[in-house]
Amino acid sequence: MRRLFIAAGLTTLLVTVLIVYTLVKDAVSFFIDVPKYELWTIGWFPRRGFFDIKTLVVGSLMVTGVAMLIAVPLGLGVAVYLSEFARPRVRRVLKPIVEVLAGIPSVVLGYFAISFINPNIVTVLAPGANKAFNIAAAGVAVGILTIPIIASVAEDALRAVPLSLREASYGLGARRVATTFRVVLPASISGVVAALILGISRAVGETMVVAIAAGAVGGGLFSTDPFQPGQTMTAAMAALGFGSDQVAGDGLAFQSLFFIGFLLFVLTFLLNLLGDRLVRRVREEY
Amino acid sequence: MNDSRNLIEQESVLEQKHEETVTGSVVSHEDVPVFRTKDLSVFYGDFRAVRDVNVYIKAREITAFIGPSGCGKSTVLRCFDRMNDLIPTARVEGTVEYHGVNLYDREVDAVEVRRRVGMVFQKPNPFPKSIYDNLAFGPRLNGIKKKADLDVIVESSLKRAALWDEVKDRLKASAMGLSGGQQQRLCIARCIAVEPDVILMDEPCSALDPIATARIEDLMQEIKRDFTIIIVTHNMQQAARVSDQTAFFTTEVNPESDRRTGVLVEFDKTQKMFSNPSDSRTEAYVTGRFG
Ligand SMILES: Nc1ncnc2c1ncn2[C@@H]1O[C@H](COP(=O)(O)OP(=O)(O)OP(=O)(O)O)[C@@H](O)[C@H]1O
Numbered sequence: 001m002r003r004l005f006i007a008a009g010l011t012t013l014l015v016t017v018l019i020v021y022t023l024v025k026d027a028v029s030f031f032i033d034v035p036k037y038e039l040w041t042i043g044w045f046p047r048r049g050f051f052d053i054k055t056l057v058v059g060s061l062m063v064t065g066v067a068m069l070i071a072v073p074l075g076l077g078v079a080v081y082l083s084e085f086a087r088p089r090v091r092r093v094l095k096p097i098v099e100v101l102a103g104i105p106s107v108v109l110g111y112f113a114i115s116f117i118n119p120n121i122v123t124v125l126a127p128g129a130n131k132a133f134n135i136a137a138a139g140v141a142v143g144i145l146t147i148p149i150i151a152s153v154a155e156d157a158l159r160a161v162p163l164s165l166r167e168a169s170y171g172l173g174a175r176r177v178a179t180t181f182r183v184v185l186p187a188s189i190s191g192v193v194a195a196l197i198l199g200i201s202r203a204v205g206e207t208m209v210v211a212i213a214a215g216a217v218g219g220g221l222f223s224t225d226p227f228q229p230g231q232t233m234t235a236a237m238a239a240l241g242f243g244s245d246q247v248a249g250d251g252l253a254f255q256s257l258f259f260i261g262f263l264l265f266v267l268t269f270l271l272n273l274l275g276d277r278l279v280r281r282v283r284e285e286y
Numbered sequence: 287m288n289d290s291r292n293l294i295e296q297e298s299v300l301e302q303k304h305e306e307t308v309t310g311s312v313v314s315h316e317d318v319p320v321f322r323t324k325d326l327s328v329f330y331g332d333f334r335a336v337r338d339v340n341v342y343i344k345a346r347e348i349t350a351f352i353g354p355s356g357c358g359k360s361t362v363l364r365c366f367d368r369m370n371d372l373i374p375t376a377r378v379e380g381t382v383e384y385h386g387v388n389l390y391d392r393e394v395d396a397v398e399v400r401r402r403v404g405m406v407f408q409k410p411n412p413f414p415k416s417i418y419d420n421l422a423f424g425p426r427l428n429g430i431k432k433k434a435d436l437d438v439i440v441e442s443s444l445k446r447a448a449l450w451d452e453v454k455d456r457l458k459a460s461a462m463g464l465s466g467g468q469q470q471r472l473c474i475a476r477c478i479a480v481e482p483d484v485i486l487m488d489e490p491c492s493a494l495d496p497i498a499t500a501r502i503e504d505l506m507q508e509i510k511r512d513f514t515i516i517i518v519t520h521n522m523q524q525a526a527r528v529s530d531q532t533a534f535f536t537t538e539v540n541p542e543s544d545r546r547t548g549v550l551v552e553f554d555k556t557q558k559m560f561s562n563p564s565d566s567r568t569e570a571y572v573t574g575r576f577g
């Protein structure tokens with residue numbers, strides 16, 4: 001029996017090592033083979049040899065930025081409400097609803113972005129926006145996906161603040177709002193920041209929504225306009241995978257996929273590491 | 287907005303009564319009870335934790351609550367600053383009058399009550415903030431913003447809590463780095479900083495060693511000139527040493543359930559309670575022949 005568990009552990013380890021190995025091997029060989037000036041050009045057109053990384057990075061940052069504009073206030077708001085204000089009965093209803101949100105497949109939200117968010121929200125607020133696809137609509141949908149993560153991690157952090165601190169605050173004549181903002185939030189700040197970091201990490205890594213709703217197929221010019229179609233690191237990778245011509249070949253375009261993948265991996269890994277650290281620190285503070 | 291209007295109304299309700307009792311009569315301040323409970327019962331859900339408590343708490347005196355575990359000392363204590371409001375199942379019957387105002391009247395705002403009646407808890411509970419910010423927390427709530435004003439309050443509160451010399455060089459350091467005894471004195475200082483009328487203490491020394499305990503007891507004698515104090519303690523000697531009045535609670539078996547309800551057995555001058563109590567149960571308890 002014990003061996004079975006060891007085997008399971010080893011298999012997981014092996015798979016992880018294998019993934020990282022493949023990623024790194026192809027990323028490195030891409031980096032060696034690519035003419036370096038192609039990494040900084042007018043846009044991302046991998047099949048024509050333009051590998052402008054900043055197009056993807058800026059695209060990802062824009063999507064993440066828009067997502068955070070939605071998810072940070074809503075996620076933290078839900079967390080604070082659930083942990084500090086909601087009566088037990090309200091909480092019992094609301095919490096599962098937030099959790100259901102986490103269970104919606106991202107492909108559904110991708111279509112929700114193009115069929116609802118873009119026509120009814122984005123193009124209304126920004127009449128110049130692209131009517132079919134744009135970064136902003138994708139960002140809003142990614143934000144919706146991120147709300148449950150931020151809400152649940154932040155709520156755990158808030159609830160972990162001991163009753164004795166709240167009592168100290170109320171005992172000094174603080175109202176609930178003051179107790180929340182001057183005692184509970186500061187005491188759980190590292191956990192709340194961790195929630196934000198995990199949320200960012202999730203938003204950066206989201207693929208399906210941006211592949212569907214951000215709308216840059218196969219490639220795109222460098223752009224900083226969130227109301228136009230754009231490329232993100234993840235969507236670019238997916239597009240490379242979907243393409244029929246050079247898939248699974250040895251071409252430079254295919255290898256670029258691993259290069260982006262590696263960047264993405266490093267980025268989310270660092271973010272998660274930081275988030276984890278902070279979550280652990282919460283438990284030590286009081 | 288509604289909140290702030292309530293607050294102002296509350297302010298005046300409590301203030302008025304206070305004025306009346308203090309200035310409007312010929313009786314000296316000391317003779318007017320700060321608190322008077324009438325047939326006070328507290329329930330947690332259906333369970334009556336303590337019943338029919340009648341006590342009066344005199345100004346500038348120390349009143350001790352003693353009795354076996356579970357007899358409702360903390361429960362009664364927490365009625366005096368409406369801390370029980372934080373427990374959703376808790377419910378109060380009877381009245382708790384503070385300078386003649388029933389604290390459980392509908393128009394009384396619990397927050398206003400707590401600004402006048404401070405509390406020190408069993409386990410020291412400093413905020414995970416700097417020593418300075420712990421002290422400034424209450425004054426800031428009350429709208430004091432100027433650094434110079436806060437500095438004065440912080441220093442004088444720490445001095446009154448006999449902590450100033452130990453921490454004056456590290457006011458910006460975290461309060462979590464203090465020893466248990468220092469933390470408890472910090473909590474007392476934090477309480478003093480909002481100039482309450484009454485300080486409630488729930489077993490303030492139970493987590494402390496004898497030396498730290500002695501310091502807190504000295505401190506209580508020191509500050510009783512300015513504050514009315516109610517202390518819950520399991521330490522008989524402590525009650526005998528520090529208090530002017532003592533209330534002894536015990537538990538009684540309920541006929542209708544197997545849970546025990548707390549009752550007030552005897553309430554009198556501490557000296558009498560410990561030398562010549564009227565009730566045999568008090569005598570058994572204070573002489574350690576309890577149970
Ligand atoms: N939040 C609560 N919910 C339900 N029952 C409670 C709650 N707090 C206290 N009780 C019950 O009320 C009774 C009185 O409790 P209380 O804490 O006031 O006793 P105490 O005299 O302070 O005891 P101790 O000396 O152990 O602190 C006990 O039976 C306790 O179980």
Ligand SMILES: [Mg+2]
Nearest residue numbers: 359360361488
């Ligand atoms: Mg108690």
